[in-house]
Amino acid sequence: MEHKAGDWRLIMGDSALCFSTMKNLDWNDLQSFLAVARGGGLTKAGAETGLSPATLGRRMLSLEEAVGRPLFHRSQTGYALTADGQSLLRRVLAMEASARPIAEWSGGKGQRPVVRISAGTWTANFFAENIFKLWSPDDPFRLAFKTTEAKLDIAHREIEIGIRNRAPDSPNLAARKTAVVAQAPFRARAHARPGEEEWLAIGREDAVTRSARWLNEQEDIQVAAWANTPRMLSDLIRAGVGKGILPCFAGDRDPLMERAGEPIEALEEGQWVVAHNDDRHRKEVRTVIDRITDLLTAHRALFAGERPLGME
Structure with missing residues (x-):
């Protein structure tokens, strides 16, 4: 469907x-x-x-x-x-x-409710850059970000809102699709030998994301170095150690990086805003969901890999 x-x-x-x-x-x-x-x-x-x-x-x-x-x-x-x-x-x-x-x-009459948001490293980074499109100091609530590649339990209220790469199949959860996310290999823009880079990968024991697992399954690649987090992987790419797979919306926003190949079709996935069906009717949660949805859908082209840096 x-x-x-x-x-x-x-x-x-x-x-x-x-x-x-x-x-x-x-x-x-x-x-x-x-x-x-x-x-x-x-x-x-x-x-x-x-x-x-x-x-x-x-x-x-x-x-x-x-x-x-x-x-x-x-x-x-x-x-x-x-x-x-x-x-x-x-x-x-x-x-x-x-x-x-x-x-x-x-906790008291003046206590403002907290809306907890779980997202992966790069989505959380994107939210941080656009924080005032999600929240303002005048809002009657606060935000708490939980940056993790693991899925926190929305059904049991570990968080109010989760950004996921698929619609949930758990009871009583509601989901809203916002965009399609493309993944591509990236290298340092000032790499000494473009086209000859070895790969950078997340180690198998830390490979939580689809892209990390996919790269580890490739048999015909040479890996120059391994990282244990997406942030460290990005740091190694920027330092010119080799090339690695990143979401296009992360790599394409970094002026120190450039594409090292076309988006990998097998890694394309949807993006969903997920909440408990009861919680999504709370005013503050509904407000944040609407703002997240507006922000992500406004940048669909970026998430789909259609806006490499420098593209008009």
Whole structure:
């Protein structure tokens, strides 16, 4: 089914959760459980909560005893959730999301709500350059940007708005398509030997994006250096080490870079603004969604790779 830019696609589902089995659990223990689950172990959770690893370890054992099920696979490398742990995590995230409006309300009359936006490195960079098209100091809300190549959980309210490369298939999420994103190889504009560059790549263990995985699958290339983040990859390209794949809207805006080849058709993908169906009706969230959509659709040609630097 074709989805046009600006159209909302709603994915409905039954997201009801039963908390009857959790009524006797301590919320402090559940918050500690969240910290351990998010951090993958006791050390990071301790840094977040201020509790010692020993205390957190005892709390997790008590929690497992209370629910009557193992919640973690424990090893020297950390705490990994069991299937029951994953199930509890989904329920605690929903409880946390339900409690957030009360916490915001109790913060005081002058407290402005926060709209959290998740985007990849280059989309977040584009938003930063155009921040005053998304927000002004007079707005009755604030923005919180979460720059990550990973997908944060909108269904359980880790964020209000996510910029994604495909429409969601999770229950109760709505999506609006804004643009098509092209990817192309780029090199330093002052590269000493244009046309003879070796490749720069994101290492396999850090290859989260489609473009990073695609390049690692190519067998007939020579890699000069690896990076672990898109930003480091860009820095290496700009330094003249070699050529690497970037979204055209990122590389084409950089005066120190130029195209090292045509856009790679296999890497072309859509761009979606995604929100929880309930949250998108909140005034501040709806306002930010509309502004993001207007900004991205106004630059469709740039995102589609139709505006290389210097092109009239």
